[in-house]
Amino acid sequence: DTAVSQTPKYLVTQMGNDKSIKCEQNLGHDTMYWYKQDSKKFLKIMFSYNNKELIINETVPNRFSPKSPDKAHLNLHINSLELGDSAVYFCASSQSGSPGYTFGSGTRLTVV
Amino acid sequence: AQSVTQLGSHVSVSEGALVLLRCNYSSSVPPYLFWYVQYPNQGLQLLLKYTSAATLVKGINGFEAEFKKSETSFHLTKPSAHMSDAAEYFCAVIPTGANSKLTFGKGITLSVRP
Numbered sequence: 125d126t127a128v129s130q131t132p133k134y135l136v137t138q139m140g141n142d143k144s145i146k147c148e149q150n151l152g153h154d155t156m157y158w159y160k161q162d163s164k165k166f167l168k169i170m171f172s173y174n175n176k177e178l179i180i181n182e183t184v185p186n187r188f189s190p191k192s193p194d195k196a197h198l199n200l201h202i203n204s205l206e207l208g209d210s211a212v213y214f215c216a217s218s219q220s221g222s223p224g225y226t227f228g229s230g231t232r233l234t235v236v
Numbered sequence: 237a238q239s240v241t242q243l244g245s246h247v248s249v250s251e252g253a254l255v256l257l258r259c260n261y262s263s264s265v266p267p268y269l270f271w272y273v274q275y276p277n278q279g280l281q282l283l284l285k286y287t288s289a290a291t292l293v294k295g296i297n298g299f300e301a302e303f304k305k306s307e308t309s310f311h312l313t314k315p316s317a318h319m320s321d322a323a324e325y326f327c328a329v330i331p332t333g334a335n336s337k338l339t340f341g342k343g344i345t346l347s348v349r350p
Contacts, residue, residue: 157337165274165324167340180337214280216338223268223287223330225338229279 127151128228130215136234137205144201145231147215154220155179156198158190161212161230173198174220205235240269240310240327242341250349255299255314257344259327262308268330269310270338271301275323283325286310297321322348 128149137143149156157180158170172180173192187203202209215228241260249255261267271283284295291303301312310327327341 165343167280167326167343169337169339172337218338224270224282224285226282227272227280 126228128215128217128226130213130228130231132231133229134232134234136236139205139207139235141205142201142203143205143233144199145213145215145233147198147200147228149196149215149217149226151217151226152219153217153226154195155218156192156195157216157218157225158198158200159214159216159227161214163211167214171198171200202233205233207235209233210235239339240329240341242327242344244344245342246345246347248347248349249317251319252316255312255317255321255346257312257325257327257346259301259310259312259341260308261310261329263329263331265332266303266305267332269301269303270328270330271295271299271310271312272326272328272340273297273323274326274343280326283312317346317348319348319350322346 130147155174157172159167161167170184171190175195176192189201192198212230212232214230216225218225239262269286272280273283283299284293286293286303294300299314324343326343330336330338
């Protein structure tokens with residue numbers, strides 16, 4: 125039973141397309157995140173939701189829109205994809221008051 | 237903002253040799269500290285974490301790290317490297333306080349020579 129699962133694992137798409145990545149956690153955590161890992165393997169937080177409410181929104185183009193239908197799900201929709209969006213996107217979850225994040229296995233997005 | 241510094245980008249050791257990966261944090265108040273490992277084409281796995289309990293933290297796969305407040309360090313060690321330890325290692329920090337986020341160092345690649 126995967127704790128944090130992301131779909132799809134790989135995504136290849138053309139510039140200008142719109143795509144979504146889905147994330148689900150079965151740990152009962154109340155906070156979920158999206159991180160981006162660039163080609164140099166640097167990891168940077170993009171968004172954080174606590175109980176479906178956006179609490180962290182780093183400097184991310186507004187082509188990226190997270191959506192949390194409930195506290196177990198956090199999806200990432202990307203409009204008008206650009207070459208620079210190619211990266212690995214990781215979903216994570218945590219529980220308030222308990223330090224430590226659990227990460228999904230990542231979605232490798234390639235924009236051609 | 238609190239951060240962690242991982243010096244160097246690549247460490248190479250022989251199989252059976254000591255592994256030492258360095259991490260320093262910038263904070264006057266000890267934060268929560270973590271080491272994560274990423275094997276090739278895989279996700280991030282928690283190796284160990286420091287949350288203000290014991291200063292010597294033991295993790296999975298024989299790794300351990302020691303929190304040293306006087307040196308603002310949290311270096312990762314393993315007495316004897318195995319070929320399967322070859323991976324990317326990330327030190328990360330969560331500052332104490334509300335809505336704090338996990339912030340990663342730039343990572344370091346560990347190679348193990350036979």
